[in-house]
Amino acid sequence: MKPFTYERATTPAEAAAAVVRQPGSRFIAGGTNLLDLMKLEIETPAHLIDVNGLKLDTIEPTPDGGLRIGALVSNTNLAADQGVRRDYGVLSRAIVAGASGQLRNKATTAGNLLQRTRCPYFYDTNQACNKRRPGSGCAAIGGYSRQLAIIGTSDACIATYPGDMAVAMRLLDATVETVQPNGAARTIPIADFHKLWGKTPHIETALTNGELITAVTLPRPLGGTHVYHKVRDRASYAYALVSVAAVIQRDGTGRVAIGGIAPKPWRVEAADHAMPQGAKAVASRLLAGAKPTHDNAFKVPLVERTLAAVLAETRAA
Amino acid sequence: MKFDTPAGQNPIDQLKVVGRPTDRIDGKFKTTGTAPYAYERHDVAPHQAYGYIVGSAIAKGRITSMDLSAAKAAPGVVTIVSTLDMPKLPVSKRNIAPLFGGAEIDHYHQAIALVVAETFEQARAAANLVRVQYARTPGRFDFAALAPTAPLEGGSSGEGSGAPPVDRVGNFEGAFAAAPVKLDATYTTPDETHAMMEPFASIAAWQGDKVTVWTSNQMITWAKEDLAKTLSISADNVRIDSPYIGGGFGGKLFLRTDATLAALGAKASGRPVKVAMQRPLMINNSTHRSATIQRIRIGATRDGTITAIAHESTSGNLPHGKPETAVSQTKLLYAGANRLTSMRLAVMDLPEGNAMRAPGEAPGLMALEIAMDEMAEKLGMDPIDFRVKNDTQVDPEKPERKYSQRQLIECMRQGADRFGWSKRNPKPAQVRDGQWLIGMGMAAGFRNNMLTKSGAKVSLDHRGVVTVRTDMTDIGTGTYTIIAQTAAEMMGLPIDRVVVLLGDSDFPASAGSGGQWGANNSTAGVYAACIKLRETVAQKLGFNSGDVEFSGGKVRAGNRSVALGDAAKGGDIHVEDHIEYGDLGKQYQQSTFAGHFVEAAVNAYTGETRIRRMLAVCAAGRILNPKSARSQVIGAMTMGVGAALMEELAVDKRFGFFVNHDLATYEVPVHADIPHQEVIFLDEADAISSPMKAKGVGELGICGVGAAIANAVYNATGVRVRDYPITLDKHLDRLPAIA
């Protein structure tokens, strides 16, 4: 870990000003991913701005019947929120399917959105990685890729976005609210928040320099049955091989988003329209153009089978 | 004391303390965070500096240059010990890969430097400033490609399993060809890692020519000898201290990088240095259980009598390494007139393959006990009946050698009753519970009992407190407690009147912890020393030692009764002895046995497997402390779940390293993977084993579990998976159609 200076910000404006003042700054909230990466010098900030004092830790209804989740609401508190449990069950389910109790107690809503990939070649600084060192190559391509992405990949990177929470947020059409160092606020649809890797896998999100996430808003509840089905080798404390977030209505319509298979939470609106036709129809639309590796080709049938399980669970419920 | 005739009645048989479920005497320290582990010994040496290890970025080749200038200039850096500072250090006979020194790189993450600084943070940051240039040479990393041409190679695990390159009895080929029912199948097990929770860690301090290393090591005598050899100093100048060990499982049997570099760093910096190996380096820097490819052929008559059995295994290792002895148990476990075992070893450039919990038997039984299940199915027999039919009470290769005790049939029969085996549907893929396919499986467990010399010193003070000193280790096995129980039983004391001090090389050499030999041998050594103490006490108190009784803190004979402590009124009494063995281990085959039973559920959609119930029935001689012995068995069963369902070191065949080298990516079982586990110990006492009449149990628990799970999964799905671990991708495309 490289040396860094540290300060605590108490307002978003103060945090933004600090970023401008100090080159090489990063915000730190829960720190569960950033510190992990700093220990390996995959992240090397020269200055940390602790944003935990920003009072962005409340969950409030929005005027149009949705929910506004403060950027610093912990994963535990978000999953436990009565409104989320009642109206956005898939979000609560997705969160508690991830990480461990200790990590969820620390991890924040904004930080979780920014969680970086768990590709083992990204984590091993002896290995080439275009994400870690642009232009150095990708050791994962042609290497061990069982956990890695099957769709939305590029010749430069086959890493997955590893999180669970964002898969549910993508399903729910959440919006990310931010403030930039000049004080300007903007909103970014979650669909546009995470980037496909393309030729620039080091660019992972739509955030610009010094931009701070302040909240995530959810539109009005969708009703229906909420399911988050996560498939993994061990029963807990593991990243998804495949996960399916779904909201399914009584008439068989609904929507679905997939985790563990792509650089971002994977949702294809055309696939949603095929929901009444069953898992096969949905999966084929979701995975059109998939380019799995030898190691992770099983994820293609696994997506369809997990979808089938979700549909069966919903019918039974 | 030499143990060369079967034990008769002795004080241990009173079973007032030994054999009773006893809370660990070190429990209050472990549960309050007050048990000191290696890296935590702030008190033993002042002014400790922090060492941080730099690992090689390549798997094979040499270092052409190292630039330490930036690292040396970094704040707080005390010194840097570079592998280029010295020639390759001598390699002890127990290690294969060199630990340090020279420019040659033999495996990934081999240590190439230790950065010593005032603080951990400074050492870590400076380590990242070390610049290294390498010349990479091609390496041999693809086991499957190398296996077909691997030469024959015999060997011993050093832990009770072993086999020659080829071992034949009768005419296997002829008998197999003639057998009316045959199986010929190939099984694979992956590379696995110990993943003990405490990393390799050491503090070293020099005083003149003498070095003390506070470390975490299973085998104190080996560590002392091997550190001396590595540093080219006299063993008399090395002291090792390891009272608490945060898990080992074979990973801490040997001298490792941490102790070596702590000693070198302390020498170079002129002050104590502490080193804990970073978790991401542990897997490639150290040893692992090697992958195997195992071919098993079994021929039988239609009534289920095995007439031919062959087990051939191939593994890989570094040059001069040993094979994984996966065929060992097949020489002994089942009858059959015509037999063949053989081992092949591919020379590779991956990290060192060496002992991990039950080396040989653990992966060997994962294959053999699936094969037995497959054969039973071919014969239309119940898997237990098939095993019973082929039970043997003698060494099948040398029928004149009897087993000292062998209750495998009883283990399986009792287990079947207890587990509800009769409810198992022998036809696979018939039982469902919602989305889950349910199956039951069983396997036999088998692990040899090893006899090894072990010493102890026992002391008595005037308060009647007995103190035991031995370099024996407690790696979670419960050694502190069983040694205290042994001394208490022998001296007629309650357990709280016994003090046990372990893990210091200044104490008498013991068996150490490995190969499930620790409990029986180390307590037998304490038994020997206590016999001597009893004699000394009796003599001091003027008793005729023949008819003296030690109980309730008193020494009694006839009408005379004296407090035990009175014998030490004139000063503490110290005696020392050891147990050593005659040839009972040769005359008799000494082994331990288990019947493992598992109920597994496989998700019909996703193929995920979850374990619902587990039972082990064990026959392992006298159980010294049923509470900690049970924990040893359930712990081994848990590791067996990992081996069966999730554990696999993924090899990058291009660059030659284990890719998933941390605890996030090398998955071991978590709480949610493990159901309630039941363990039954058969009531045994094996007088041929030792005066304790005990045998090992800590590794028996993992032997056979993997196959019991595999067989349960097969019974659930009807899909036979012969490649461990049984992850969902191995059977997803063949699962029964979803209704």
Next chain:
Amino acid sequence: MTCSSELELSRRGLLAAGAATAAMTQVSVADAQGVSPSKPPPAMHVSFTVNGKRRELTLDTRTTLLDALREHLQLTGSKKGCDHGQCGACTVIVDGTRINSCLTLAVMHEGAKITTIEGLGTPERLHPMQAAFIKHDGYQCGYCTPGQICSAVAVLGEIAAGIPSHVTASLTGKPGVTNDEIRERMSGNICRCGAYSNILEAMTEVAGTRA
């Protein structure tokens, strides 16, 4: 072998570890030099309460809470198993919540109330959970044990507070103290010795006497 990392190796040689520059999405820091490598590392003052005792420390900003406890306060009960949030051995309770102390900086805890295993009980005065772990042999090597016990105490609190888990059947109901709930919630604490079945029994006993 034509992988680009081969080229990478021969072209530049390798850093022993660590990339010279890290890609960042939020802040462009290509050659950030906020801190000169030859200067002493930034240090900061922090004060918090550990096991009821106020502690004042001046620390390198890089010091994790875990290292502050183990190396500076010599409270070595909290264990370093992985230092990367992958094992749970470092679990402590901060302001009533269990966290991995290896993945948080000490300076981020100004004014916090920290409870470590040493603060739950002592060999002479065991916490009921510590006593239950001894009774049920809920450990072997002991290295993960302090983290397991801190988690165990916190988990019973989390269930009582109604926080849902992955296995909670109904999100709108209250979770119970069931075997499945305990197993799921304890899954962030790895025990390689495999004492899980016994830990469950210890926790069940403590939960039972509480209820």
